[in-house]
Amino acid sequence: MSQAIVQVKDLHKSYGDREVVKGISFDVKQGETFGILGPNGAGKTTTLEMIETLRPIDKGTVTVNGINVAADPQKIRYLIGVQTQSTAFMDKVKLTELLEQQAAAYGEKIDPLKLLKDVNLESQASSYVENLSGGQKQRFSIAAALVHQPKVFFLDEPTTGLDPQARRRLWELIRMVKKQGTTVILTTHYMEEAEMLCDRVAIMDEGAIVALDTPENLVRQLLKRGFKKERKVEQADLEDVFIDLTGKELRG
Amino acid sequence: MPSWLYTVVVFAKISIRRYFRDRVAIFFTVLFPLIFLVVFGSFSKNGSVSFHIGLINQSDSSFAQKFVRNTKGSNMFKIDDTVTTLAQAKAKMSRSEIDAALVLPPGFGDVRNGQPTGQAVIYYDENSAQAAQTLESVIKGEFEGINASLVKAPAPFSVVSKSTNTQGLSKLDYTVSGLIGFSIIGLGIFGPVNYFPLMKRQGVLRRLHITPLRVWQFFVSSVLSNAVIGLFSIAVMIAVASSPLFHFKIVGNYLELAVFIMFGILTIFGIGLAIGGWAKNENQAAPLANIVVFPMLFLSGTFFPRYAMPEWLQHVTAFLPLTPIIDGIRMIATEGKHLTDIGPQLGLTAIWAVIIYAIAFRVFRWE
Numbered sequence: 124m125s126q127a128i129v130q131v132k133d134l135h136k137s138y139g140d141r142e143v144v145k146g147i148s149f150d151v152k153q154g155e156t157f158g159i160l161g162p163n164g165a166g167k168t169t170t171l172e173m174i175e176t177l178r179p180i181d182k183g184t185v186t187v188n189g190i191n192v193a194a195d196p197q198k199i200r201y202l203i204g205v206q207t208q209s210t211a212f213m214d215k216v217k218l219t220e221l222l223e224q225q226a227a228a229y230g231e232k233i234d235p236l237k238l239l240k241d242v243n244l245e246s247q248a249s250s251y252v253e254n255l256s257g258g259q260k261q262r263f264s265i266a267a268a269l270v271h272q273p274k275v276f277f278l279d280e281p282t283t284g285l286d287p288q289a290r291r292r293l294w295e296l297i298r299m300v301k302k303q304g305t306t307v308i309l310t311t312h313y314m315e316e317a318e319m320l321c322d323r324v325a326i327m328d329e330g331a332i333v334a335l336d337t338p339e340n341l342v343r344q345l346l347k348r349g350f351k352k353e354r355k356v357e358q359a360d361l362e363d364v365f366i367d368l369t370g371k372e373l374r375g
Numbered sequence: 376m377p378s379w380l381y382t383v384v385v386f387a388k389i390s391i392r393r394y395f396r397d398r399v400a401i402f403f404t405v406l407f408p409l410i411f412l413v414v415f416g417s418f419s420k421n422g423s424v425s426f427h428i429g430l431i432n433q434s435d436s437s438f439a440q441k442f443v444r445n446t447k448g449s450n451m452f453k454i455d456d457t458v459t460t461l462a463q464a465k466a467k468m469s470r471s472e473i474d475a476a477l478v479l480p481p482g483f484g485d486v487r488n489g490q491p492t493g494q495a496v497i498y499y500d501e502n503s504a505q506a507a508q509t510l511e512s513v514i515k516g517e518f519e520g521i522n523a524s525l526v527k528a529p530a531p532f533s534v535v536s537k538s539t540n541t542q543g544l545s546k547l548d549y550t551v552s553g554l555i556g557f558s559i560i561g562l563g564i565f566g567p568v569n570y571f572p573l574m575k576r577q578g579v580l581r582r583l584h585i586t587p588l589r590v591w592q593f594f595v596s597s598v599l600s601n602a603v604i605g606l607f608s609i610a611v612m613i614a615v616a617s618s619p620l621f622h623f624k625i626v627g628n629y630l631e632l633a634v635f636i637m638f639g640i641l642t643i644f645g646i647g648l649a650i651g652g653w654a655k656n657e658n659q660a661a662p663l664a665n666i667v668v669f670p671m672l673f674l675s676g677t678f679f680p681r682y683a684m685p686e687w688l689q690h691v692t693a694f695l696p697l698t699p700i701i702d703g704i705r706m707i708a709t710e711g712k713h714l715t716d717i718g719p720q721l722g723l724t725a726i727w728a729v730i731i732y733a734i735a736f737r738v739f740r741w742e
Contacts, residue, residue: 175585177742200587207585211578215396220389227385228586230378267582 128153128188128306135182136169143169145330156307158321165327167310171277175205188274204273206281209260212252219248222270229271242266258289265296276300278309287366294319386596394604405608408558409615415550416621426506429458429476438484438491451513474506475499490525544709549680551616551623552705555609556697557677560668562605563644568664571651575742584741598641605640627707631714635707639700642724645731652739671697699723
């Protein structure tokens, strides 16, 4: 079994009287894709933000690559990359310039065109972010988050609001990132997304982790408890029909 | 280049490029101050004209005609040609459009006993007694000259005025240095107060917060780009002011002026950084910015020269952050002073810079 790169122990967070993260613990292994699932308000985003050094930790410890997040946030920032909202880029700045600037924040000089090629945006090099489509924006924000080749890559609901084609393109991209050895931690509302991408998932509800295992094991355990789906499972669903008819190619 | 410097330079370079792609920003930082320059500059261009008067000539003597011509040529008064009757003059006086009316009654300048004689009448309302007095003494002086030439008696006393041959300050000098101050405020405070909350809302600052970028690196790069953009817009303004349209003249050293203006931009921009960096959203930033800016806008000598204020107010407003900046700019640009001569201005600005940046660092938040 490979080594844990992110270790979360007894993590707590309260806003006023409301406890939103109630002492959760989990490890993320080097090189795996780890999903955090759960309804809105379950504490997914707050948990991620504490690991990302964006929010002070009330109680408990988080380490990334053996470094304590609360004690040395500056070192952590070199190790992690975070995909941010697609609006988080200034207007009237070319994609190449945005990547140059993002790398400069880490004190690094990079070749923006190569990075754009990785996410299939080399033809948009001189465009501004505001002129990209939704899927292009998401892919660009992934490129921006990876300029410094982080060890751990965080994505918060990466495919929300995208059409099926753009989602599939993004999944491919995330798999590619994983293949290069980067550990990926993502949150999502889409179960099939978690099934497709994640090696293991943690399901959160009301600030606690209620289940943590591989998607297959979670399904098996549920079936063992005697669960039966009311509708007969088809070999395809409506999304497969949609993709079959409209193609997998990226639009826009 | 050390990596921290590379970071700062790239950030500054990109925000400068972004500025030149933003027409709205260029309008507000370059064109807007220029409009003020045209408006205020045209007021102060006719600096010698202090009073507007109506001149009503009811006499048809040749002396009266000649007198009217001479008075119109005088640069002490601006004569409103639309006034031809006393009633019109009174109406205009009541609206303060003219300060007084000079009436040459019928028979003024008619020749009696071989000499032209007559009595002119000055009408004024209570608001413009001072204008009437000045008008009266000028007309008296003119009459004395005429009388002397007619009577030909040697005058026992006389007075002549001599120029000291030193370049005094014109109103335009105050206007231009004040407008440079206005420019610095517009760019340094209203700029960041608008776009920092916007960058927070869009998550731009949050994205930077996840990176190792330090607050001071972000501040230094912002100051740098602001200084470059500010110098550019001020250079445009000075170029227009120096054109034959306004005849503004810089007698001081350009480099010293640029250095001092950069220092001023740095200081004032800190106020914008503090407010914009602190505010969570536009609703928090705008009212605070107005509270801070308005006293400076009106009391630091941007639009109204401070020498026109009551003395106690001059003492108080001398300590506003923008006051030493505007004074220093004027002293270098139009009085030809050197940086070494304006120690008090440099000192006060430096004190403010320290205070402002101490606050800005303390209250800054990325989200």
